[in-house]
Amino acid sequence: xxxxxxxxxYKIIEKRQSVAFWCNPISGHATLYWYQQILGQGPKLLIQxxxxxxxxxxxxxxxxxxxxxxKGVDSTLKIQPAKLEDSAVYLCASSSNNRGSNYGYxxxxxxxxxxx
Amino acid sequence: xxxxxxxxxxxxxxxxxxxxxxxxxxxxxxxxYLFWYKQPPSGELVFLIRRNSFDEQNEISxxxxxxxxxxxxxxxxxxxxxQVVDSAVYFCALRGNYGQNFVFGPGTRLSxxx
Numbered sequence: 740x741x742x743x744x745x746x747x748x749y750k751i752i753e754k755r756q757s758v759a760f761w762c763n764p765i766s767g768h769a770t771l772y773w774y775q776q777i778l779g780q781g782p783k784l785l786i787q788x789x790x791x792x793x794x795x796x797x798x799x800x801x802x803x804x805x806x807x808x809x810k811g812v813d814s815t816l817k818i819q820p821a822k823l824e825d826s827a828v829y830l831c832a833s834s835s836n837n838r839g840s841n842y843g844y845x846x847x848x849x850x851x852x853x854x855x
Numbered sequence: 856x857x858x859x860x861x862x863x864x865x866x867x868x869x870x871x872x873x874x875x876x877x878x879x880x881x882x883x884x885x886x887x888y889l890f891w892y893k894q895p896p897s898g899e900l901v902f903l904i905r906r907n908s909f910d911e912q913n914e915i916s917x918x919x920x921x922x923x924x925x926x927x928x929x930x931x932x933x934x935x936x937x938q939v940v941d942s943a944v945y946f947c948a949l950r951g952n953y954g955q956n957f958v959f960g961p962g963t964r965l966s967x968x969x
Contacts, residue, residue: 781959
């Protein structure tokens with residue numbers, strides 16, 4: 740079974756620029772999550788999708804972050820404009836139902852964003 | 856509110872030593888799930904174990920074992936006879952019963968020295 744695919748693997752941008760990350764979940768997984776992991780901290784949920792609908796985006800900084808999952812499969816997370824404090828690893832995860840599979844989520848390898 | 860605490864920021868051991876990583880959680884849910892993940896230097900989060908709140912049996916998998924104590928809200932992880940390949944950051948995480956997201960602890964960085 741293919742894992743959760745994310746791209747790019749690394750990205751360096753200047754502050755105030757825009758950036759987008761892409762995630763392709765495991766085939767058939769209805770639930771998709773974006774997490775932000777700042778260096779030295781645990782991952783923090785930004786947004787959760789169930790198919791193409793948003794379940795939880797309470798911790799998404801909506802003034803600069805946006806995410807979509809138009810066809811209920813791939814997802815894109817965008818930051819516009821980026822700030823220095825957005826430097827982090829952005830992890831995508833998917834699970835087979837809203838309560839998670841018996842063996843937990845599957846995480847992608849993440850996109851490491853550096854804002855300079 | 857849900858919270859996970861991992862009091863040990865960093866631990867260093869010498870190969871073949873046993874090491875225990877502590878995890879304490881807070882939740883008001885009566886049903887919940889606890890997880891441990893390993894994050895090696897490559898960055899991906901590797902699932903290790905999931906434990907349901909209604910199952911307090913301890914579990915052993917090879918060199919790994921987990922001690923779930925509901926009375927003290929702890930879910931500790933022990934690696935027996937540690938190896939250099941065990942060096943990573945280990946995260947304890949909590950999830951409620953109603954499709955809620957994970958709450959991760961801050962992680963414990965384990966360094967196993969040869």
